[in-house]
Structures are given as structure tokens and as C-alpha cells.
Amino acid sequence: MATVTTPTPVRSPTKAKMRLPRRRQEIGKAGWGWTAFVGLVSMVYFFPVLWIILTAFKSRTDAFAIPPKLFFTPTLDNFVSVFYRASISGGSQQTDFPLYFFNSIFIAGLSVLIAIVLGTLAAYAFSRFPLKGTDTYMFIILTTRMMPPIVAIIPIFLMFRLTGLSGTYFGIILLYTAFNIPFSVWLVKSFFDELNPEVEDAARMDGATEGRVFFGVCLPQVLAGLAATFVFGLILTWNEFLFALLLTGVETRTVPVAMARTLGGEVGVDYGLLAAIVTLFLIPIFFVTFLLQNQLLRGITFGTVKR
Amino acid sequence: MAELRLDGVVKRYGRTVALDGMSFEVGDGEFFCLLGPSSAGKTTTLRAIAGLEPLQAGSIAFAGREVTGAPVQGRGMAMIFQTFALYPHLSVRQNLAYPLARDGKARDEVRRRVDEVAELLRVGHTLERRPATLSGGEQQRVAIGRAIVRRPKLLLLDEPLTNLDAKLRHDMRTEFKRLHRELGMTMLYATPDQLEALTMAERVAVIRDGRVVQTAPPRDLYARPDSTYTAGMVGAPMMNLIQGRVRHAKGGATIELPFGALDAARWGDGLRAGDEVILGIRPHDVRLGSDPHALSLRAGVRLTEPLGDVTVLDLAARGAPLKMVLREEVASRLKEGGEVEVSFRPQDAHLFHKETGVRIG
Numbered sequence: 001m002a003t004v005t006t007p008t009p010v011r012s013p014t015k016a017k018m019r020l021p022r023r024r025q026e027i028g029k030a031g032w033g034w035t036a037f038v039g040l041v042s043m044v045y046f047f048p049v050l051w052i053i054l055t056a057f058k059s060r061t062d063a064f065a066i067p068p069k070l071f072f073t074p075t076l077d078n079f080v081s082v083f084y085r086a087s088i089s090g091g092s093q094q095t096d097f098p099l100y101f102f103n104s105i106f107i108a109g110l111s112v113l114i115a116i117v118l119g120t121l122a123a124y125a126f127s128r129f130p131l132k133g134t135d136t137y138m139f140i141i142l143t144t145r146m147m148p149p150i151v152a153i154i155p156i157f158l159m160f161r162l163t164g165l166s167g168t169y170f171g172i173i174l175l176y177t178a179f180n181i182p183f184s185v186w187l188v189k190s191f192f193d194e195l196n197p198e199v200e201d202a203a204r205m206d207g208a209t210e211g212r213v214f215f216g217v218c219l220p221q222v223l224a225g226l227a228a229t230f231v232f233g234l235i236l237t238w239n240e241f242l243f244a245l246l247l248t249g250v251e252t253r254t255v256p257v258a259m260a261r262t263l264g265g266e267v268g269v270d271y272g273l274l275a276a277i278v279t280l281f282l283i284p285i286f287f288v289t290f291l292l293q294n295q296l297l298r299g300i301t302f303g304t305v306k307r
Numbered sequence: 308m309a310e311l312r313l314d315g316v317v318k319r320y321g322r323t324v325a326l327d328g329m330s331f332e333v334g335d336g337e338f339f340c341l342l343g344p345s346s347a348g349k350t351t352t353l354r355a356i357a358g359l360e361p362l363q364a365g366s367i368a369f370a371g372r373e374v375t376g377a378p379v380q381g382r383g384m385a386m387i388f389q390t391f392a393l394y395p396h397l398s399v400r401q402n403l404a405y406p407l408a409r410d411g412k413a414r415d416e417v418r419r420r421v422d423e424v425a426e427l428l429r430v431g432h433t434l435e436r437r438p439a440t441l442s443g444g445e446q447q448r449v450a451i452g453r454a455i456v457r458r459p460k461l462l463l464l465d466e467p468l469t470n471l472d473a474k475l476r477h478d479m480r481t482e483f484k485r486l487h488r489e490l491g492m493t494m495l496y497a498t499p500d501q502l503e504a505l506t507m508a509e510r511v512a513v514i515r516d517g518r519v520v521q522t523a524p525p526r527d528l529y530a531r532p533d534s535t536y537t538a539g540m541v542g543a544p545m546m547n548l549i550q551g552r553v554r555h556a557k558g559g560a561t562i563e564l565p566f567g568a569l570d571a572a573r574w575g576d577g578l579r580a581g582d583e584v585i586l587g588i589r590p591h592d593v594r595l596g597s598d599p600h601a602l603s604l605r606a607g608v609r610l611t612e613p614l615g616d617v618t619v620l621d622l623a624a625r626g627a628p629l630k631m632v633l634r635e636e637v638a639s640r641l642k643e644g645g646e647v648e649v650s651f652r653p654q655d656a657h658l659f660h661k662e663t664g665v666r667i668g
Binding site: 198 | 354357359379380381382384385386388389390392393394395396405406409410453
């Protein structure tokens with residue numbers, strides 16, 4: 001067990017201290033003991049992901065070895081077989097995984113983007129131009145997320161069949177957008193509510209039109225919040241399985257559905273292949289989160305307003 | 308000539324009445340102050356003038372033009388907000404340039420004017436920084452800079468010093484006076500602090516429940532408050548307000564107070580026997596020692612409040628509280644729990660009707 005040093009009692013930081021670079025100040029305050037402890041807990045959380053990534057580079061025998069091998073000769077065979085599989089004639093044949101990856105990125109990306117755009121506009125309206133009963137509307141918006149989605153699956157399935165939306169990009173994007181809007185509205189509204197409305201009044205007095213107030217003053221202040229909302233929505237949609245299974249077709253199949261279809265068969269579960277797909281599947285999310293990291297951490301609006 | 312005129316302005320939020328027939332005039336280039344406690348309607352008044360609040364009734368005219376209902380943009384006014392309201396996502400330079408950019412000024416003119424204002428307000432060293440990294444005083448000066456950079460005809464100030472510490476407040480009071488002199492613009496300043504109103508304004512309007520109760524230059528406001536409300540509002544420590552009753556005796560009318568009778572000849576025939584009145588006497592007008600031409604009384608010293616150069620004494624005479632101010636070296640000889648002989652003269656006293664609070668004489 002790691003020894004844990006007692007944290008120094010919390011003092012109210014002086015102004016000079018607040019200006020220190022964030023990271024150094026925090027380690028200084030918490031001490032190495034706590035830092036190591038948090039690192040350990042993070043490792044526990046990260047371990048399954050690490051395990052999957054390692055498995056992706058293992059040969060079939062290594063993947064099934066007991067006790068598990070931590071040191072092994074890495075191989076890229078699993079990654080190759082995601083895209084090419086041996087055909088009966090002895091040659092290799094391309095799989096449809098490039099299409100599935102494209103589908104996942106296209107469907108999740110576009111639906112979350114549309115949901116953020118619509119959600120942000122709605123959130124601004126709810127936050128700045130309240131109607132009679134705004135709280136009721138907000139509650140109604142939330143109720144759509146209160147039941148497990150599976151409850152609605154049969155009517156949605158039938159509606160999609162009837163309207164011909166089944167198996168189309170338009171259909172699944174529409175559905176995911178509808179799922180993402182409520183929580184986008186709620187999250188983004190809370191960010192708008194946090195802003196100081198006097199800043200907007202100041203902009204109006206400085207001659208800014210309502211459009212400029214929104215795009216030039218409000219929106220830049222909630223960018224960090226929009227980034228966070230985007231990442232959450234993306235992760236939810238990216239991993240969605242149930243509706244994708246029922247409502248996508250051969251052409252619009254997403255990776256989670258395709259992944260499920262590799263299970264079974266005469267050879268049992270090919271864990272190496274599965275791990276390779278998951279590893280590839282993680283990359284876009286890692287990438288987006290990493291890109292937005294600065295936005296997520298920046299928190300530009302904190303401490304600018306004295307209340 | 309009146310630069311700004313409010314006439315019977317009414318503003319309601321649901322059932323709460325924020326402005327209840329607010330009327331006053333501000334002259335061209337005047338430093339005018341709205342003085343009132345929180346929720347008296349000062350901020351709403353400023354916001355109404357700026358056009359940020361739609362009105363239910365009344366009219367506002369500015370620079371010879373009716374502006375009631377006109378859009379906020381293009382009124383030719385600027386405002387300094389209580390929270391400073393700087394654009395947190397823009398640098399100080401961009402903050403200062405914002406109003407000019409909205410006016411469509413050329414880039415080098417914007418640059419020149421921003422540098423000018425930055426120098427005037429001594430924030431030149433902060434131009435490339437974000438507002439969050441500035442101290443309270445610097446943020447305040449940037450907020451002033453943004454407000455004056457396009458030389459508005461009217462500057463609205465909404466409790467601009469409330470968020471600053473005591474030392475900075477003092478400095479900024481002088482700063483506002485200097486700016487007013489140098490820029491010559493009309494200033495409308497809202498504050499709950501009587502000291503700010505007295506030190507800076509040319510005229511003060513005392514606000515109560517959404518309407519003006521008295522408008523006067525600071526000196527007159529202090530010397531002749533119209534009502535117990537103004538009397539309690541202006542001057543520190545607060546004026547002593549003591550309940551009394553008018554009595555006619557052989558030597559003429561007197562005012563019976565808990566601790567004695569004061570000669571009421573000064574107020575002439577206006578007083579009827581039995582009238583309930585409130586007598587006001589400023590702590591500075593209560594003297595140590597007895598005086599044949601004044602009301603003298605013995606009072607117990609309950610508390611002493613040293614302020615450095617002077618000390619406020621909290622006295623009690625026959626159950627009635629009375630405050631007085633003494634020079635520190637005199638006060639230091641007195642002890643809490645002891646007794647003193649004090650007096651005040653009729654000509655220093657103010658008299659008000661008890662029921663209406665209105666001044667007599």
C-alpha cells in the first residue's frame with residue numbers, strides 16, 4: 001500500500017498564489033503522496049482499456065495464455081485481419097470495416113453536431129428569454145431521457161419501417177440527434193445561466209446587435225462547455241448499440257454492430273480480432289478528446305466576474 | 308439646459324414596483340448622484356435610461372430627443388456596471404476597442420484611441436492580458452476606459468466602487484472627480500454610500516421606493532434634510548433622531564424630550580401643543596459640557612468607537628440613545644460606563660413631523 005502523506009490544511013489562497021501555473025500549484029498543495037494515490041486509482045480505471053490494447057497485439061495463443069502474459073512478442077496480425085480475411089480460394093479478401101468506421105464517425109459526428117447547434121440555440125433562448133413555464137418545458141424535455149430507450153424501441157422500429165427510414169443515414173442520424181438534443185439543451189443552458197448578464201448588456205450599450213451579443217460575447221464564453229457537451233454526446237452516441245442494431249442496414253452499419261457480428265462462428269470468439277477492433281474504435285474518441293482537451297480545461301470564464 | 312430628463316417613469320416586475328414615478332433632470336456636464344439603499348431603484352433607473360429595461364409608463368428624454376422605447380444601441384451613452392462586466396474572452400486591448408469597432412472606426416484610429424485611454428487610466432501595461440488576470444482596481448479602470456473610449460455624452464455608473472476595497476475606493480473617488488473635470492461629460496452615478504455622493508456629486512437625488520424624495524447639492528442636503536429619511540441617509544455617523552412632543556409653557560413653546568426640554572422659539576408659530584415630533588441632532592453638534600443657551604443633560608457612556616482622529620461615543624440619557632463625536636484626545640479621557648455632561652443648541656437641531664417625517668421650519 002502506498003504511504004499517504006497528510007495533506008496540509010486548506011488555506012485560502014492569496015492573490016499572488018492564484019497566478020501560479022495551475023499544475024505546479026496543485027502538486028505543491030496536494031503533495032506527492034496524494035498525487036501517487038490518484039495515479040494508482042487512475043491505473044485501476046484504465047486497466048481494462050490497457051488490457052484490451054495489449055490483447056490486440058497478442059497472437060491467439062498469447063491471448064488465451066494462463067497466467068496472462070505481460071511480456072510477449074507483439075504482432076499486427078489482428079489489425080490486418082480487421083481489414084482482410086482469408087478467402088476460400090486461399091487469397092485475401094477485403095472486409096467492410098472501413099465502411100463501418102466511416103459510418104460510425106459520420107453518424108455520431110453529424111448527429112452530435114446537429115444536436116449541439118440546435119441545443120445551443122434552444123438553451124440560449126431558454127436562458128435569456130424565459131417564457132411563462134420555462135421550467136415546465138425544461139422538465140418535459142428531460143422526461144424524454146427518463147425511461148430506458150428500449151421501452152420505445154417497438155414504436156420507433158415500426159415508424160422507421162413505415163416511413164422507409166430504416167437502414168438510411170438520414171434515419172439513424174435523425175434518431176441520434178433527437179436523443180442528444182435534450183441533454184445538450186440542459187447542459188448548455190446551465191453554462192449560459194452561469195454567465196454574467198451584465199456583460200451582454202455592456203455589449204449592447206457598446207453597440208452590439210443581438211446577433212453579435214450571441215455569437216461574439218456569449219458563445220465564446222461557453223466554448224469550454226460546448227466542448228464538454230460535444231465529447232459527452234459523442235461518447236454516448238459512438239458506443240450506442242441497440243438502436244444501431246435494429247435500425248441500420250448493411251450500408252449504414254456502425255462499428256459496435258459489426259463488432260457483435262464477429263462473435264460466434266465455428267472457431268469461437270476471436271478475442272485478438274475483437275480487441276483490435278476496439279483499439280481502433282477508441283482512436284477517434286481519444287483523438288477528439290485530446291484535441292478538445294485545452295477547451296475542456298481552460299475554463300476561461302472563471303474568476304473574471306466578482307459577485 | 309437639461310441634458311437628461313425623466314418624467315414619471317414607472318417600472319414594474321410582476322407585482323413589485325421598482326420605479327414608481329421617477330422624475331428628475333440632469334444638466335449638461337453635471338455630476339449627478341442617485342443616493343439610496345439597495346432595492347430603492349437606482350440600478351433600475353440607470354438601466355431604464357440606458358434602454359435595457361422597457362417601461363410601463365413615463366418618458367425619458369436625452370440630448371433634446373425623446374428616447375423612450377428607442378433601442379439600446381446608438382443612444383450615445385455608456386455604462387459602468389457594478390460587476391465591471393468586462394468581456395472575459397477578450398484581452399484588455401480588445402475590451403477597450405470593442406465599442407470603437409462596433410462604431411466602424413478605422414483600425415489605426417481604434418489603436419490610437421485605445422492607447423490614449425489606456426494611458427489616461429494607467430492600464431497600458433495590462434493591454435495584452437485577459438481581465439481575469441487583473442486586480443480589482445485594474446479591472447475597474449479598464450471598465451471605465453471601455454465606457455469613455457468613444458466619448459459618450461452621458462456616463463452611467465452603477466455602484467462602481469462597491470466591489471473594491473476601502474483604500475481603492477478612496478483613490479477611485481478622486482479618480483472619478485478628475486475624469487469628470489478632464490472629460491467634461493455628464494455623469495449619473497448611483498450609490499448606496501452617502502460619502503461617495505457627498506464627495507463627488509454636484510447634485511444628489513435621494514431615492515426611496517422608486518421615487519425621488521429630495522434633490523439638492525450635497526451641502527444643502529447635509530444642512531437641511533427635507534425628511535427624516537434623508538436625515539438618516541446623509542451624514543455619518545447617522546443623525547440622532549429623538550421622539551418628542553410640543554408643549555406650551557409660560558416662557559413659550561418647548562419640545563419635551565426624554566432627557567429634558569428644548570426651547571422651541573426658533574420654530575415660531577408652526578408648532579401646536581401636543582404635536583408629536585422627531586428631533587434630529589447631528590453627532591457633531593452634540594458638545595461636551597453644559598451651556599446656558601442650550602439643552603444640557605447627563606448621559607451614560609455605553610460604548611466608545613475610536614476612528615483614529617475622532618471617536619464616536621454611544622451615550623444613553625434616560626433610556627434614549629444619543630451619539631456624539633469627539634476628538635480622540637478628549638475622548639480618551641472618558642471611560643465606558645462613566646457619565647458625561649453634554650449639550651446641544653436649538654439652532655443646530657432639525658425638527659420633523661413624527662407621522663409624515665417631513666421637516667418643520
